[in-house]
Amino acid sequence: MGGLLPPETWLGAPGLMLQSGQLAGCLPAHPAPWVAEGHARPLSLHAPWLGDTPGQCQWRPNGSRPGFLGDCCQAAWLGINIFLFTYYFLFFDQDERYFYTRAILGSALAWARASAKCLNFNSMLILLPVCRNLLSFLRGTCSCCRRTLRKQLDHNLTFHKLVAYALALFTAVHTIAHLFNLERYNDSQQATDGSLAAVLSKMHLQNSNKWLNPIHSNQTTVEYVAFTTIPGLTGVIITLALILMVTSSTEFIRRNYFEVFWYTHHLFIIYFAGLVIHGIAGLVRGQTEDSMEEVHPQRCAEYLVHNHKECRHECCKNPEFSSIPAESWKWVLAPVLLYIFERILRVWRARQKVVVTKAVMHPARVLELQMQKKGFRMEVGQYIFVNCPAISLLEWHPFTLTSAPEEESFSIHIRAAGDWTERIIDTFQQQKPEMPRIEVDGPFGTASEDVFQYEVAMLVGAGIGVTPFASILKSIWYKFQQADQTLKTKKIYFYWLCRDTGAFAWFNDLLASLEQKMAESGKADFLTYRLFLTGWDSSIANNAAVHHDTATDTVTGLRHKTIFGRPMWNTEFSAVATAHPRSVVGVFLCGPGALAKDLQKSCHQHSSLDPRKVKFYFNKENF
Ligand SMILES: Cc1cc2nc3c(=O)[nH]c(=O)nc-3n(C[C@H](O)[C@H](O)[C@H](O)COP(=O)(O)OP(=O)(O)OC[C@H]3O[C@@H](n4cnc5c(N)ncnc54)[C@H](O)[C@@H]3O)c2cc1C
Numbered sequence: 001m002g003g004l005l006p007p008e009t010w011l012g013a014p015g016l017m018l019q020s021g022q023l024a025g026c027l028p029a030h031p032a033p034w035v036a037e038g039h040a041r042p043l044s045l046h047a048p049w050l051g052d053t054p055g056q057c058q059w060r061p062n063g064s065r066p067g068f069l070g071d072c073c074q075a076a077w078l079g080i081n082i083f084l085f086t087y088y089f090l091f092f093d094q095d096e097r098y099f100y101t102r103a104i105l106g107s108a109l110a111w112a113r114a115s116a117k118c119l120n121f122n123s124m125l126i127l128l129p130v131c132r133n134l135l136s137f138l139r140g141t142c143s144c145c146r147r148t149l150r151k152q153l154d155h156n157l158t159f160h161k162l163v164a165y166a167l168a169l170f171t172a173v174h175t176i177a178h179l180f181n182l183e184r185y186n187d188s189q190q191a192t193d194g195s196l197a198a199v200l201s202k203m204h205l206q207n208s209n210k211w212l213n214p215i216h217s218n219q220t221t222v223e224y225v226a227f228t229t230i231p232g233l234t235g236v237i238i239t240l241a242l243i244l245m246v247t248s249s250t251e252f253i254r255r256n257y258f259e260v261f262w263y264t265h266h267l268f269i270i271y272f273a274g275l276v277i278h279g280i281a282g283l284v285r286g287q288t289e290d291s292m293e294e295v296h297p298q299r300c301a302e303y304l305v306h307n308h309k310e311c312r313h314e315c316c317k318n319p320e321f322s323s324i325p326a327e328s329w330k331w332v333l334a335p336v337l338l339y340i341f342e343r344i345l346r347v348w349r350a351r352q353k354v355v356v357t358k359a360v361m362h363p364a365r366v367l368e369l370q371m372q373k374k375g376f377r378m379e380v381g382q383y384i385f386v387n388c389p390a391i392s393l394l395e396w397h398p399f400t401l402t403s404a405p406e407e408e409s410f411s412i413h414i415r416a417a418g419d420w421t422e423r424i425i426d427t428f429q430q431q432k433p434e435m436p437r438i439e440v441d442g443p444f445g446t447a448s449e450d451v452f453q454y455e456v457a458m459l460v461g462a463g464i465g466v467t468p469f470a471s472i473l474k475s476i477w478y479k480f481q482q483a484d485q486t487l488k489t490k491k492i493y494f495y496w497l498c499r500d501t502g503a504f505a506w507f508n509d510l511l512a513s514l515e516q517k518m519a520e521s522g523k524a525d526f527l528t529y530r531l532f533l534t535g536w537d538s539s540i541a542n543n544a545a546v547h548h549d550t551a552t553d554t555v556t557g558l559r560h561k562t563i564f565g566r567p568m569w570n571t572e573f574s575a576v577a578t579a580h581p582r583s584v585v586g587v588f589l590c591g592p593g594a595l596a597k598d599l600q601k602s603c604h605q606h607s608s609l610d611p612r613k614v615k616f617y618f619n620k621e622n623f
Contacts (some may be wrong), residue, residue, distance in 0.1 A: 002280075005141070008371050009189070009243055010479060018301075018331065020267070021302060023339065026543060034600075036117075043361075044521075049617045050177050050212070051507060057543060058259070058601060064133035070152050070155050071565075072153065073159070074159075074162065077125070077159075077162070077163075080121065081121065081122070084114070084117045084118050084121055085114045085115070085117070085118050086114075088110075088113055088114040088117045089110045089111070089113075089114035090110075091110075091113075091324050092109050092110040092113040092114065093107060093109075093110040095286075095299075096287075096292065096296075096297050096618070097286040097287045097289075097292060098286045098287075099287070099297035099298065099301070100196075100200050100212055100287055100301070100319055100321070101212065101284065101285060101286055101287075101321075103197050103200060104184055104188045104197045104200060104201065104212065105180075105184050105185065106180075106186060107177075108180040108181050108184065109177075109178045109181065109284070110183060111174075111176075111177035111180075111283070112173075112174055112177035112178050113284070113324075113377070115170040115171075115173040115177065116170075116174055116279075117172040117493065118166065118170045119167065119170045119174060119275075119328075120275075120327070120331040120332070121331065121545040122163050122166045122167045122170065122327050123167065123271075123272070123275055123328070123331060123332050124331040124332055124335055125159075125163045125335070125340040126160065126163045126164060126167065126268075126506045127268075127335045127336065127338070128333075128335055128338070129156035129157065129159045129160040129163070130156070130157075130160055131338060131339055131342040132441075133342050133345050133346065133349075133441075133446050134342060134343070134445075135153045135156055135340065136442075136443075136444055138590050139153050139155060140274070146455075148508055154445060154484040160180070161249075163302070164245075164246060164249070168242060168246050169243065171238075171239055171242055175235065176271065178235065179222075181284070182215075182222045182225055182226065182232075183222055183532075184197075185201070185213050185214060185215045185225075186215050186220065186221070186222050186225075186373060187294070187298055188201040188213055189201045189213055189215045189216070189217070189218060189220070194305065195305065196301055196304060196305050199304050199305060200212050200304070200367065201213035201215070202534060203260075203318060203319075210318070210319075210320040210321055210342040211285070211321065212285050212319075212321045214229070214283040214285075216441050222508070229281065229283060230277060230280060230281040230283060231278055231281050231283050232276070234274040234275075234277055234278040235274075235278060237270060237274050238270070238271050238274035238275055241267040241268075241270045241271045241274070242271060244264050244267055245264060245265055245267050245271070247270065248261050248264040248265070249261055249265065250262055255594045258418070259395070259419075262395075266323050270324045272336055275328045275332065275435060276326075276328055276329045276332065276336060277326075278326070278328060279324070279325075279326030279327065279328055280326045281323075282322075282323020282324060282325065282326065283323070284323070284499070285322060285323050285324065286321065286322070286324060286325055287319050287320065287321055288320050288322045290320070291317075291319050291320035291321075291443065294317050294470075295316055295317050295318070295319045295320075296316075297319065298537050299316070300316035300317075300319065301452075303316045305356070306317070310484065346441055349440075350387060350439040350440070350441055352373060352374065352440075353373070353374070353440060354372070354373045354433045354437075354438050354440050355371060355373070356369055356370070356371050356436075356438055356489070357370045357371060357372055357409050358370035358409075359428045359435065360428065361425075362413070362502075362505055362506050363500075363502025363503065363505045363506075363522075364415070364500055364502040364503045364506075365415065365416035365422075365425055366410055366413050366414065366415045366416075366464070366506055367411050367413070367414045367424065367428055368414075368506075369411060369414065369428075369438065370409045370410070370413055370559065371409055371410055371411070371412075371438065371440065372408065372409045372410070373410075373440055376401070376410060376440075376443075377383070377443075378401050378405050378410055378442070378443045379404070379405055379453075380404065380405060380451075380468070380471040380472050380475050381401075381445065381468045381471060382400075382401050382402075382442070382443035382444060382445045383399060383401060383442060383443060383444055384398070384399060384401060384410075384412065384440050384441065384442035384443050384444070385397065385398050385440070385442050385444070386398075386399055386412065386414075386438060386439070386440055386441075387438070387439040387440075387441075388423075388424050388427065388436055388437070388439075389437055389439065390427055390436045390437065391420060391423045391424055391427060392420065395420055396441065396599070397420055397421070398413065398415060398444075399412035399413070399467075400467040400468050400471070400590075401443060401467075401471055402407065402467045402470040402471055402474075402507075403471060403474065404474035404475040404477070404478055404504040405472055405475060406474075406475065406478040407474070410443075412467075413464065413467055413506060415463070415464040424436075438557045444623070450586060450619065451472055451492075451586060452487060452488060452489050452598070453488060453582070454488070454490060454584060454585060454586030454617075455488060455490050455583050455584065455588045456490065456491045456493075456576065456580045456583045456584070456585040456586070457489055457490070457491075457492050457493070457585070457587075457588060458492075458493045458494075458572075458576060458586070458588065458616075459472065459492060459493070459494045459495065459588050460495045460497075460587070460589045460590070460591060460595070460599060461494075461495070461496050461497070461586065461590050461591065462496075462497045462498075462589075462591030462592060462595060463498060463499065463592070464503075465589075465590035465591045466496050466507060466590070467590070468590055469494060469496075469588075469590065470506075470507050470510060472493070473492075473510055473511075473514055473527075474510060474529075476489075476492070476514070477510075477513065477514055477517055480517055480518070480521055480523070480526075481517070490526070491525070491526060491528075491579075492526065492527050492528070493528050493529070493572075493576060494527060494528070495530050495532065495567055495572070496529065496530075496531050496532065497532040497534055497566065497591070498531070498532070498533060498534065498566070498597075499533075499534050499535040500533075500535055501533060501536070501556075501562075504531055504533075504556045504562070505556075508556055508557065508558065510531060511556075511558055512558055512589055514527055514544075515527070515558065528560075529560055530563060530567065530572075531553075531556060531558070531560065531562045531563065532562070532563050532564075532565065532566060533562050533563070533564050533565075534565065534566055534569055536562075536564060569598055569599065569602045570602065571606075572602075573603075573606040573616065574606065575604045576606075576614075576616075577590070577608075577614045580614060581613060581614055582612060582613060582614065583614055583615075584614075584615050585598055585614065585615065585616045585617070586614050586617050586619060587617065587618045587619060588605055588619045589618070589619070596618075599618060600618045601618065602615075602616070603618040616620075
């Protein structure tokens with residue numbers, strides 16, 4: 001199959017093929033009987049996670065750690081947070097302008113203000129890592145330290161989460177500090193002991209604009225202030241919004257109720273609106289500059305308390321107070337505008353015409369879409385966001401590109417995983433005269449060009465996690481076709497683990513064609529692939545046993561025999577280490593965390609301490 005046909009014609013047999021303009025009558029209303037839906041009864045070696053794994057892979061060298069540059073960025077971010085907190089804590093704890101404020105609030109003032117500064121700083125940062133078009137632009141234009149920097153940009157979500165945790169922490173500190181503040185304002189207002197706090201709290205009675213304590217009445221309660229003042233009410237709202245956003249972002253919710261996570265996250269609009277107006281009422285006050293010149297806080301405090309009646313007007317004027325101006329808007333204005341621009345750009349890009357040139361239904365409910373879009377340029381391993389307005393106007397789902405950059409059209413393979421993917425597959429299966437409209441945003445993500453940087457590469461895909469490797473293998477096919485001399489890679493080991501036999505058909509033809517191409521170029525050894533079937537029933541096993549001696553595999557029809565069960569990574573790594581005793585081997589995984597752990601361990605175990613000998617470098621995906 002496939003033979004020397006170019007890769008864009010490799011459509012996994014037995015796939016149902018729809019081409020634009022040929023849709024009507026092409027597809028049966030129901031999936032064809034060969035569609036391998038639940039036919040493989042799991043045996044003991046069945047790994048339930050295989051095949052359900054989304055194929056979202058962005059390479060993370062050495063696991064999910066961001067690397068040296070990333071560490072530096074994180075250290076800088078942490079350093080700025082520590083600096084801001086310490087600087088403003090000391091400032092509000094010691095500055096004379098806040099001497100009287102501290103007389104009422106104590107150190108809670110410094111805790112509240114220092115955390116507010118850090119909140120502003122992190123609110124300024126939180127949107128930047130999710131401006132994916134901005135990141136794409138940076139990725140494309142940064143020529144200095146290009147690859148290293150590009151890789152750091154792919155840690156955007158890690159950074160987004162880090163900043164979110166900081167926001168949650170500083171919100172907690174800020175809220176608790178202000179609860180203390182409210183309590184202290186209230187206590188001072190009600191106090192009749194003649195203390196400085198009590199005297200200062202009564203001052204609003206004499207001059208209503210120069211007050212220090214925002215609680216002006218003995219009847220006011222803390223709850224009343226919290227729910228009726230602008231800072232109180234906005235504080236409650238943004239804290240609630242933040243709690244909802246953080247709790248709905250847990251791994252569990254994202255995996256099982258993605259829409260809940262996604263829509264709840266849009267409370268960020270309320271968060272930013274609330275943040276901007278939170279400080280405008282200026283309830284926390286300090287002494288004015290003019291008043292400071294006339295009324296030295298330390299000296300006059302004595303008079304205020306002890307010589308209240310006799311000396312106050314002669315020796316010291318009453319101190320005057322003004323609000324700390326609201327400044328959150330200054331911090332967040334630029335990123336919010338940038339993000340609005342990003343969303344407008346997404347809408348604009350989404351409106352660019354996408355022509356679905358081919359839709360192929362593969363076994364195990366995988367839909368392949370081949371598309372064309374003017375000016376679309378991709379690199380191997382990148383992904384796009386797809387929207388199908390017929391299903392949902394708002395939902396955008398990411399899919400790894402399975403085509404090679406050398407191809408005219410680009411393609412994705414969509415595996416049924418939930419509501420949206422089920423519905424898009426159903427939509428394309430319905431016999432409608434016109435293809436459903438598809439909108440595409442992207443491509444995004446760093447190219448997996450690192451694979452080509454290694455002399456030897458081990459590519460491991462689980463289930464639909466094969467998609468980025470399809471792109472890589474296709475690109476290799478083109479490189480061979482064009483006799484590309486720049487290709488550094490001398491050997492590729494490709495491992496594909498699938499739960500059911502049908503899944504292999506997704507890229508069967510690709511493998512067959514590569515096999516043939518390599519043989520013709522005299523480089524039959526270039527690609528070694530191993531297909532592992534982790535779920536099967538007795539009929540498949542019996543069939544394989546009966547046809548054990550045939551030249552081709554009974555499951556895939558390929559030269560290499562399908563292996564039943566999971567790979568023995570120790571054996572695989574030992575074999576690679578023996579075959580390439582002095583090479584640097586890149587190990588690339590697109591699959592679940594459990595598999596990542598196994599591979600990372602094997603990389604460690606089989607790497608030689610001698611720098612001249614074999615070394616395995618693990619590149620993990622980010623889900
Ligand atoms: C970078 C990347 C590349 C991917 N490439 C492929 C691919 O090539 N082929 C493929 O079949 N699948 C791929 N996926 C997974 C695919 O995006 C999800 O299967 C799909 O979005 C599921 O949507 P659903 O509503 O049908 O399922 P749901 O039941 O809503 O979700 C199933 C799983 O997909 C995740 N998910 C749902 N919606 C989104 C979304 N909008 N963004 C990110 N994750 C989501 C959920 O967390 C959950 O784990 C990729 C995911 C990412 C992040």
